[in-house]
Amino acid sequence: MMQLLVSDTSPYARKCRILIRELHLSDQVEERDAHPFENGELLLKANPLGRVPCLIMDDGRALTESGLIAQWLNQNAANPWIQDWDDRRLESFASGLLDLAVGRRIEMVRDSEIYSEYWINRRQDGILRTLDQLESEFRGTDLQLSFAQLSLAVGLDYLDFRYPEASWRTGRPALADVFRFWCERASFLETAAPSNA
Numbered sequence: 001m002m003q004l005l006v007s008d009t010s011p012y013a014r015k016c017r018i019l020i021r022e023l024h025l026s027d028q029v030e031e032r033d034a035h036p037f038e039n040g041e042l043l044l045k046a047n048p049l050g051r052v053p054c055l056i057m058d059d060g061r062a063l064t065e066s067g068l069i070a071q072w073l074n075q076n077a078a079n080p081w082i083q084d085w086d087d088r089r090l091e092s093f094a095s096g097l098l099d100l101a102v103g104r105r106i107e108m109v110r111d112s113e114i115y116s117e118y119w120i121n122r123r124q125d126g127i128l129r130t131l132d133q134l135e136s137e138f139r140g141t142d143l144q145l146s147f148a149q150l151s152l153a154v155g156l157d158y159l160d161f162r163y164p165e166a167s168w169r170t171g172r173p174a175l176a177d178v179f180r181f182w183c184e185r186a187s188f189l190e191t192a193a194p195s196n197a
């Protein structure tokens with residue numbers, strides 16, 4: 001049985017947890033809680049980077065990086081998703097959006113003496129520009145199970161969770177449609193971060 005080390009607030013881990021459900025791999029992958037900031041032995045032994053998600057494969061070797069883990073899970077599924085280059089291209093923007101949102105959050109929770117307005121503004125500007133680009137890219141696209149739309153929906157939910165002032169829905173109906181599509185899926189609802197986190 002493979003093991004996926006996760007934390008319940010990590011949007012990167014969530015991408016993999018959603019895929020496990022969508023690809024019907026729950027009987028092959030056990031999800032184990034390994035909050036990165038607790039520096040638990042299980043996580044640090046598997047992943048010297050000290051980050052989640054980390055997948056421990058059947059032979060004991062570990063895989064890091066949510067995108068790579070996603071590819072591995074897909075390859076192990078009976079009915080894998082087909083991914084073309086445009087989906088990969090859009091996925092990289094959607095996961096970059098998540099990186100900026102997480103980067104902003106890290107800056108926001110620093111002590112006031114080392115808090116940097118410059119970095120917060122830089123992250124915010126990048127988030128807003130990328131949302132606008134994704135809105136125009138996704139306009140008219142079919143709503144479907146794809147890596148790009150999955151990463152995007154996780155990123156948008158993370159913005160609701162940690163940066164609601166971004167008001168990402170305003171003027172961005174295509175993004176709102178992608179988000180609604182995912183909000184109807186059990187995989188998405190079951191993996192939401194706890195509301196008190």
Ligand SMILES: N[C@@H](CCC(=O)N[C@@H](CS)C(=O)NCC(=O)O)C(=O)O
Nearest residue numbers: 010011012036051052053065066067
């Ligand atoms: N690029 C990585 C990012 C993973 C990541 O940053 N995970 C966070 C949790 S949301 C973490 O474990 N942070 C601990 C740390 O950075 O020390 C991925 O896609 O898997």
